[in-house]
Amino acid sequence: MSDLLSRLSLQSVDSGDFEDMLAVRIDAMRPSLERVGRFDLARSRERLSAGFVVPFMHHIVIDGEQRVGFVTLKPEGSDALRLDHLYLRTGFQGRGIGEWVMRWAKAQARAQQRDITLTALVQSDANRFYLRHGFVLEGEEGVDLHYRWHADAEATC
Numbered sequence: 001m002s003d004l005l006s007r008l009s010l011q012s013v014d015s016g017d018f019e020d021m022l023a024v025r026i027d028a029m030r031p032s033l034e035r036v037g038r039f040d041l042a043r044s045r046e047r048l049s050a051g052f053v054v055p056f057m058h059h060i061v062i063d064g065e066q067r068v069g070f071v072t073l074k075p076e077g078s079d080a081l082r083l084d085h086l087y088l089r090t091g092f093q094g095r096g097i098g099e100w101v102m103r104w105a106k107a108q109a110r111a112q113q114r115d116i117t118l119t120a121l122v123q124s125d126a127n128r129f130y131l132r133h134g135f136v137l138e139g140e141e142g143v144d145l146h147y148r149w150h151a152d153a154e155a156t157c
Contacts, residue, residue, distance in 0.1 A: 009064060024067070024069055025085070028088055
């Protein structure tokens with residue numbers, strides 16, 4: 001697995017990448033959304049479109065060319081960064097890639113002296129991932145769970 005992690009990088013996104021990124025989001029989210037009866041192609045497109053902020057988005061890439069997911073980390077107020085998207089294609093989940101991305105996100109937050117906030121779908125496997133990485137549940141709204149990672153609560157990743 002460490003060999004795989006050494007082959008990872010982040011690449012910039014451009015506005016022409018929307019459809020490819022939508023396909024990644026649908027692939028990653030469909031099982032969780034279906035579990036709560038909320039899968040809808042139009043809603044998936046709408047949600048990604050609302051958060052499609054190219055300057056803060058990165059493709060997660062293996063060997064400089066194979067796109068396996070994407071991440072969005074953008075400012076939210078003066079004290080936090082919002083992890084708006086972290087999606088991996090299903091065949092690449094559970095291989096340490098998400099943890100690699102999380103180390104990057106936490107390093108960005110520490111450098112800016114900000115916390116990280118995010119929202120995850122109730123009943124999503126992602127909830128265990130975020131709890132394992134030090135995120136604290138701060139609230140619940142419908143099918144959404146709101147988390148926060150406090151930069152000053154962890155000395156290292």
